[in-house]
Amino acid sequence: MKLVLALAVFVSFSACKRTPEEGPVVVPTKEIVAGVEMIDFTSDEAKFTARVPGEWGVREEKYLERSLGISMTGPDATHINIFKYPEINPTYKDARAYAESFALITPNGKQPEITEEKIGDLTVLRLHYERMPFPKRTRNSDHPNRLDFALIPVKGGFYEIKHTASIDTYQKTLPVFDAVVRSFKPKI
Secondary structure, three states: OHHHHHHHHHHHHHHHOOOHHHOOOOOOOOEEEOOEEEEEEEEOOOOEEEEEEOOOEEOOOOOOOHHHEEEEEOHHHOEEEEEEEOOOOOOOOOHHHHHHOHHHOOOOOOOOOOEEEEEOOEEEEEEEEEEOOOOOOOOOOOOOEEEEEEEEEEOOEEEEEEEEEEOOOHHHHHHHHHHHHHHOEEOO
16 A cells, blocks of 8 residues: 555656656647548658658557558558558569559459559559458458558659558548548658
8 A cells, every 4th residue: 555655656746847848749730531630741761751640650560660661550450551662572663563463462363453543743553452351350250351552653663552441441541541642752
């Protein structure tokens, strides 16, 4: 009991000693998309800027160096990743060749339709497919994930922006993914 009381007193006094400079860093919201506050994000290491969900956590991946990109986690096990190629996988240097290789990984072995979209000066290749999550979300889960991709060719490689969400919930966060893609700017 004395230990709990002493700990409570210590915590209350240490909270009083905090200076305003030690408070959380507040990043201004630039827009709200599908109820999600978006902030401007710059990766000097992976050389890009984009508007990303401010409340989603940027996962500190033990095996993902900052120069390779970022991985963000949102509600309902939704993820948006931004990866830089060929840095993350030297096998692929061409966005079109990478997109055309998806038949190797889709569950039905069919090539997803690849569409082109012009966003500012960038040509974006888009495709999507569905597959069961691995590992499964729960033991009895039989709902596949939808994976949406935007591939942005740049000199010497490309960027992949990937959205992964359950087929049941992906429509809630797909506008957030689209906002990330629309705002993406390589710094190469």
